[in-house]
Amino acid sequence: MDFITPPYLTQNVSVRRVMLQVLAALIPGIAAYAWLLGPAVLMQIAIATATALLAEAAMLKLQDKPLGPFLGDGSAIVTAWLIALAFPPLAPWWLIVVGTAFAIVVAKHLYGGLGQNPFNPAMIAFAVCIVSFPALMSQWPPINAQANFVDQLALVFGQSPRLDALSGATPLDALKTALKLGEGSTSVATVTADAAVFGRIAGHGWEWVAAGYLLGGIWLWGRKVIGWHVSMSFLAGMTLISGALWLWNPAHFANPLFHLFSGGSMLGAFFIVTDPVSGCTTPRGKLIFGFSAGLLAYLIRVFGGYPDGVAFAVLLLNLCVPIIDLYTQPPIFGMKK
Amino acid sequence: MTHYLFIIIGAVLVNNVVLVKILGLCPFMGVSKKLDTAFGMGAATTFVLTVATGASYVIDHLLLAPFGLEYLRTLSFIVTIAAVVQLTEMVIQKTSPLLHQVLGIYLPLITTNCAVLGVPLLNVANKYNFLESLVFGAASAIGFSMVLILFAGIRERVDGADVPVPFRGVAISMVTAGLMSLAFMGFAGLDKYQ
Amino acid sequence: MLQRLFKFKGGVKPATNKAPSVQAPIRIAPIPPRLVVPLHQSIGGQPTPLVEVGDRVLKGQRIGAADKWVSAAVHAPTSGTVIAVEERVAAHPSGLPTLSVVIETDGQDAWIERHSFDHASLEPERVREILRDSGVVGLGGAVFPSHVKLTPAASVPMDELVINGAECEPFMTCDDLLMRERAEGIVRGVAIFRDLLRPKRVLIGIEDNKPEAVAAMQAAVEALGENFEVVAVPTRYPAGGAKQLIRVLTGKEVPASKRSPEMGVQCFNVATAYSAWRAIAFGEPVISRIVTLTGNVEQPGNWEILLGTPMQEVIALAGPKADTNRFVMGGPMMGFDLPDLSAPVVKATNCIIAGSPALFPPPAPEMPCIRCGACALACPHELQPFELYWFSRSRNFGKAQEYNLFDCIECGCCSYVCPSHIPLVQYFRFAKSEIWSRERDKNMADAAKARFEFRNERDEREKAEKAERLAKAAAAKAAEKKPAPAETPPAPAEAPAPQTVDAEAAKKAAIAAAMERARLQREAAQPKNTDGLTIAQRKEIAEIEKRRAPLQAQQQTTPNADAAQTQNSQKDQQ
Amino acid sequence: MLTAILIMALGAIVLGAALGYASIKFKVEGNPLVEKIEAILPQTQCGQCGYPGCKPYAEAIAEGEADINKCPPGGMEGVRKLADLLGREVKPLDAEEKPKQLAIIDEQLCIGCTLCIQACPVDAIVGAAKQMHTVVESLCTGCELCVKPCPVECIRMEPIAEKIDNWKWKYPVFEIKPARRAA
Numbered sequence A: 001m002d003f004i005t006p007p008y009l010t011q012n013v014s015v016r017r018v019m020l021q022v023l024a025a026l027i028p029g030i031a032a033y034a035w036l037l038g039p040a041v042l043m044q045i046a047i048a049t050a051t052a053l054l055a056e057a058a059m060l061k062l063q064d065k066p067l068g069p070f071l072g073d074g075s076a077i078v079t080a081w082l083i084a085l086a087f088p089p090l091a092p093w094w095l096i097v098v099g100t101a102f103a104i105v106v107a108k109h110l111y112g113g114l115g116q117n118p119f120n121p122a123m124i125a126f127a128v129c130i131v132s133f134p135a136l137m138s139q140w141p142p143i144n145a146q147a148n149f150v151d152q153l154a155l156v157f158g159q160s161p162r163l164d165a166l167s168g169a170t171p172l173d174a175l176k177t178a179l180k181l182g183e184g185s186t187s188v189a190t191v192t193a194d195a196a197v198f199g200r201i202a203g204h205g206w207e208w209v210a211a212g213y214l215l216g217g218i219w220l221w222g223r224k225v226i227g228w229h230v231s232m233s234f235l236a237g238m239t240l241i242s243g244a245l246w247l248w249n250p251a252h253f254a255n256p257l258f259h260l261f262s263g264g265s266m267l268g269a270f271f272i273v274t275d276p277v278s279g280c281t282t283p284r285g286k287l288i289f290g291f292s293a294g295l296l297a298y299l300i301r302v303f304g305g306y307p308d309g310v311a312f313a314v315l316l317l318n319l320c321v322p323i324i325d326l327y328t329q330p331p332i333f334g335m336k337k
Numbered sequence B: 001m002t003h004y005l006f007i008i009i010g011a012v013l014v015n016n017v018v019l020v021k022i023l024g025l026c027p028f029m030g031v032s033k034k035l036d037t038a039f040g041m042g043a044a045t046t047f048v049l050t051v052a053t054g055a056s057y058v059i060d061h062l063l064l065a066p067f068g069l070e071y072l073r074t075l076s077f078i079v080t081i082a083a084v085v086q087l088t089e090m091v092i093q094k095t096s097p098l099l100h101q102v103l104g105i106y107l108p109l110i111t112t113n114c115a116v117l118g119v120p121l122l123n124v125a126n127k128y129n130f131l132e133s134l135v136f137g138a139a140s141a142i143g144f145s146m147v148l149i150l151f152a153g154i155r156e157r158v159d160g161a162d163v164p165v166p167f168r169g170v171a172i173s174m175v176t177a178g179l180m181s182l183a184f185m186g187f188a189g190l191d192k193y194q
Numbered sequence C: 001m002l003q004r005l006f007k008f009k010g011g012v013k014p015a016t017n018k019a020p021s022v023q024a025p026i027r028i029a030p031i032p033p034r035l036v037v038p039l040h041q042s043i044g045g046q047p048t049p050l051v052e053v054g055d056r057v058l059k060g061q062r063i064g065a066a067d068k069w070v071s072a073a074v075h076a077p078t079s080g081t082v083i084a085v086e087e088r089v090a091a092h093p094s095g096l097p098t099l100s101v102v103i104e105t106d107g108q109d110a111w112i113e114r115h116s117f118d119h120a121s122l123e124p125e126r127v128r129e130i131l132r133d134s135g136v137v138g139l140g141g142a143v144f145p146s147h148v149k150l151t152p153a154a155s156v157p158m159d160e161l162v163i164n165g166a167e168c169e170p171f172m173t174c175d176d177l178l179m180r181e182r183a184e185g186i187v188r189g190v191a192i193f194r195d196l197l198r199p200k201r202v203l204i205g206i207e208d209n210k211p212e213a214v215a216a217m218q219a220a221v222e223a224l225g226e227n228f229e230v231v232a233v234p235t236r237y238p239a240g241g242a243k244q245l246i247r248v249l250t251g252k253e254v255p256a257s258k259r260s261p262e263m264g265v266q267c268f269n270v271a272t273a274y275s276a277w278r279a280i281a282f283g284e285p286v287i288s289r290i291v292t293l294t295g296n297v298e299q300p301g302n303w304e305i306l307l308g309t310p311m312q313e314v315i316a317l318a319g320p321k322a323d324t325n326r327f328v329m330g331g332p333m334m335g336f337d338l339p340d341l342s343a344p345v346v347k348a349t350n351c352i353i354a355g356s357p358a359l360f361p362p363p364a365p366e367m368p369c370i371r372c373g374a375c376a377l378a379c380p381h382e383l384q385p386f387e388l389y390w391f392s393r394s395r396n397f398g399k400a401q402e403y404n405l406f407d408c409i410e411c412g413c414c415s416y417v418c419p420s421h422i423p424l425v426q427y428f429r430f431a432k433s434e435i436w437s438r439e440r441d442k443n444m445a446d447a448a449k450a451r452f453e454f455r456n457e458r459d460e461r462e463k464a465e466k467a468e469r470l471a472k473a474a475a476a477k478a479a480e481k482k483p484a485p486a487e488t489p490p491a492p493a494e495a496p497a498p499q500t501v502d503a504e505a506a507k508k509a510a511i512a513a514a515m516e517r518a519r520l521q522r523e524a525a526q527p528k529n530t531d532g533l534t535i536a537q538r539k540e541i542a543e544i545e546k547r548r549a550p551l552q553a554q555q556q557t558t559p560n561a562d563a564a565q566t567q568n569s570q571k572d573q574q
Numbered sequence D: 001m002l003t004a005i006l007i008m009a010l011g012a013i014v015l016g017a018a019l020g021y022a023s024i025k026f027k028v029e030g031n032p033l034v035e036k037i038e039a040i041l042p043q044t045q046c047g048q049c050g051y052p053g054c055k056p057y058a059e060a061i062a063e064g065e066a067d068i069n070k071c072p073p074g075g076m077e078g079v080r081k082l083a084d085l086l087g088r089e090v091k092p093l094d095a096e097e098k099p100k101q102l103a104i105i106d107e108q109l110c111i112g113c114t115l116c117i118q119a120c121p122v123d124a125i126v127g128a129a130k131q132m133h134t135v136v137e138s139l140c141t142g143c144e145l146c147v148k149p150c151p152v153e154c155i156r157m158e159p160i161a162e163k164i165d166n167w168k169w170k171y172p173v174f175e176i177k178p179a180r181r182a183a
Helices: A015-037 A040-062 A067-072 A075-086 A093-111 A121-132 A149-157 A171-182 A206-222 A228-248 A256-260 A265-272 A283-303 A310-327 B002-014 B025-030 B035-067 B070-095 B097-103 B106-112 B114-126 B130-158 B170-187 C124-133 C174-181 C183-197 C211-223 C242-250 C270-282 C311-318 C374-378 C385-393 C397-402 C413-417 C424-481 C483-487 C496-531 C535-557 C563-573 D002-025 D033-040 D054-063 D075-086 D115-119
Strands: C034-038 C062-065 C080-089 C097-105 C160-164 C201-207 C229-233 C265-269 C288-295 C301-306 C326-329 C351-355 D101-105 D155-159
Touching: A015 A040, A015 A075, A015 A206, A015 A265, A040 A067, A040 A075, A040 A093, A040 A149, A075 A093, A075 A121, A075 A265, A093 A121, A093 B170, A121 A310, A121 B170, A171 A283, A206 A228, A206 A265, A228 A256, A228 A265, A228 A283, A256 A265, A265 A283, A265 A310, A283 A310, A283 B170, A310 B130, A310 B170, B002 B130, B002 B170, B025 B130, B025 B170, B035 B070, B035 B106, B035 B114, B035 B130, B035 D002, B070 B097, B070 B106, B070 B114, B070 D002, B106 B114, B114 B130, B130 B170, C034 C080, C124 C183, C124 C270, C160 C183, C160 C242, C160 C270, C174 C183, C174 C211, C174 C270, C174 C288, C183 C201, C183 C211, C183 C265, C183 C270, C201 C211, C201 C242, C211 C229, C229 C242, C242 C265, C265 C270, C270 C288, C288 C311, C301 C311, C311 C326, C311 C351, C374 C385, C374 C413, C385 C397, C385 C424, C397 C424, C413 C424, D033 D054, D033 D075
Parallel strands: C160 C201, C160 C265, C201 C229, C288 C351
Antiparallel strands: C034 C097, C080 C097, C288 C301, C326 C351, D101 D155
């Protein structure tokens, strides 16, 4: 007789199923990414996934934990995909290997593995790499040049001179640099007039990738895999501060739509701040977490020293999670005012 | 006004004493096991640091500078800080025995908390005036308390995690501190924006 | 009348599986050859046995008397002979034994003399006493003595009396059938509760998946001309939890720190009301109950079973199928595996489910918690189960209590929804019993400390008194000696002999007196140290004394072999 | 040079005076710590720590004379609590951890010498001279102090049996993680 503790009935849910749904929700975004910016991203995803699974297996082995259930739960793959999507698609292969391995080994397994990491592993990977290799992490493929797969592979794995082929930056970075170089003489409107780079909303191509993430996020929300609290408050935080500054000085600050659809905003809102392990768990805590993360991400990307702020914003809020949770405990049954 | 704002942002976030300047690690690692003690230590350090910056400014400008005795700066700062700490300890012991018990050996440790000596010396190096020194001292202390409390919160949680045996205790705390430091690098440049 | 319903947060909707066991009416189980009646069948003190081995008992005869106010009597379920009063395995998850009366039945089923009462003409206090002595306890499964709950709070007016016919546990249908078949008795029992508590309204809550029961109750209420409201409540587990049902019907939330009368509301199970009516109107104590036998069996259904019937005989009534691998007492959400099939049916046994690997598949391996928060959404008490789990798992019980561990009702909703298949309830039960155990240890330590300090004080005092006595004796001796030489010079030759005799006699007398004083002191001191003892502890001491009495007598008759040693020890004792 | 000496001396005097005043003004009597430590100790008064009772041991800990791992009845749990309270490192217990025990007197052998009664620190043994003695189970702390004095060795210690009243739910053990590494 197997030992069962009550309740004898359980719902048919599992961690694996949750993770698989998250992966499925990433597919529209990835499809748009690969279609518009070349297939290199698929290569990066493959590298990251392989690295993550290897690192996970090695760590499990070292700790005498069973491989099957933990490798099969899909959490390492989710981390890997997020890393691959956050990194520049043409970054050399070893960069993504270093990032992914660091995420799995240090950010996840040193804390005891699945469910116990206080920091978001994918964002740790991003932060480590951007601090250590700032140049490599800021080189994005030129948006218009549809490089063929072979060229991209050569860039990822080969020794070909990088800087010539990769002078690009994300629209977000481009705008920031242009405004800085312009010393007040240029305005957002004149910089973003170049539709070939900046597209209609927030960068040619990039806006479609962001829309893909948005689509996947809404699907996840519809499946009740993620709640609305964190995502919506993240977007609200970003909209609020960008809107306020944009209204105050539209020449100097881009409109909220630009910020929502550029950089890691959409990926962050639906796939990163929604990570339950490193995020807040109380309803009010989730609102604070999302809102502050949105705010900070904007502040860092506009005023700080990095091209995008989502990763650092999420990590900084991860730091605050235990305190926020502690002070936002909801009242329990019978203890409400 | 914005000048002071930038001093505060700089001291609390961008150039956080603990995570960026790597000062005051001893109490940061030692008194962060529990949230309650972290609160107490943060409060005590904030008080001591603010008073110490003020006192050392006065000593530097009224006692040492007029007689050209700047070379005695480090020595006299240490003595002043030690006295302030002693006073604080006595007052806390009398008014809150519990807090005193909880802070235990760490209160005298503030004496050797390099942040408490470091901040007045930074003040001198930055050529801050009296008010700026006070603001900088208080902001540094608030930055210290803030990360101490956040760190304690995380440590309390990690305490229940299945951390691999070789990493239990201080080792994983060091890793956590490192990752916190990494996160704080995100603030870089925020105080330079004009 | 339209009743406004409230909602409670959380809850789950498992498949109810109630249909199989409601097809047949309630059947009466045969009298088994032997009954094992545990004395401790309710919350509160363990009843004291009133029968001895060899006694003939009649059906309904009291065999265990309520120990104190929070306790309920136990009765012989049928007539027969007591063949043992001993420890027998209990219907408890531990499988440990408990003091039980074993009755060999004679098949005559002869009733003891029964008296019916008119509760309206009796003092409320007397009615509560009758209920206690009839062993009426909460038959929903909590077995809390009902008479204790029938005392309204002094300061808060009683607004609502809630009668619980929700029966939210899947598989279970005993209350459903009871309401369908014996609605009138239930309503009459509710009337007794109403008369004792005098609430403004009486609400009978029944989950809306039992339309027949709702109709039957409604009909009974109308037939008896009562103004009770029969309310169909939405089917959602755990709507049948007392606090949840109170919330749904009245909007009041009773926190763990309060008892419901303090909020002007009280809740009883329908079966409890029925048994109270039988006790008052017919003088029939609680000697049987309706049990649902269902799950992996040939003939699911409800049976009226005598308390004390061993489980294997009960199970045989339903005919378990071949692949049955477990028997669960209680519902599938809150029940437990019966550790031993010789355990008897007790007042808490509302349902027995035969389980098979197909019905209750073994759980998927436990994965780490990913803090997804599904449990917090499902928790009807709005706790944060994943935090409780985090701290219970790492044995950080203080923190677990800070997160309101003791508000947990162990309903199992959190485990039901957990994607990581964590046995959360098990962790909470573990943490709770560890905390209770620590509390017991702490109380014992405090008591030990008090007794130790008292003992030290007594030792000090005795030492001081002894010193004083010695000093006095020395002074007396000195005083005696000094005048003696002055008086005796005239007759130095003959005087010494009687004098030494005198002195020796005086010394002996002094020692005897001292011993007597010490004895008195001891006697005066000792009772003080028993002052703080509980009744149980005093009883224990009394029992020990009783056991010692014959030995003592024996010792006194036989000449003492080692007088010297006794003397020594007596001296030591001082 | 002279000014430097003078100024430093002046500083020293001022600060010294302030500290001296404070040490009188904020003097603290007694040590509230002892009570807190004692509250953690199991109050068996067994003396296994090398001190004559729980309070003396608590005092010794507060003074910093005694280590926190000398109390076998308190077990590792007690050591952990003390370490928590005092901010010291958790140390392994300086003895073997035993389950809670109970003294039992073999009534056939007891000669009624009362030596155990005198040894019992909590008056948990009843009886008088020349009469058989018995342990009141619910008062016995399991300190073992009565075992040695018995001249006929009729006292034995037995672990407390599990009953329904003190039965505990067990830690869920069917985790997929191996338990052997649990430290």
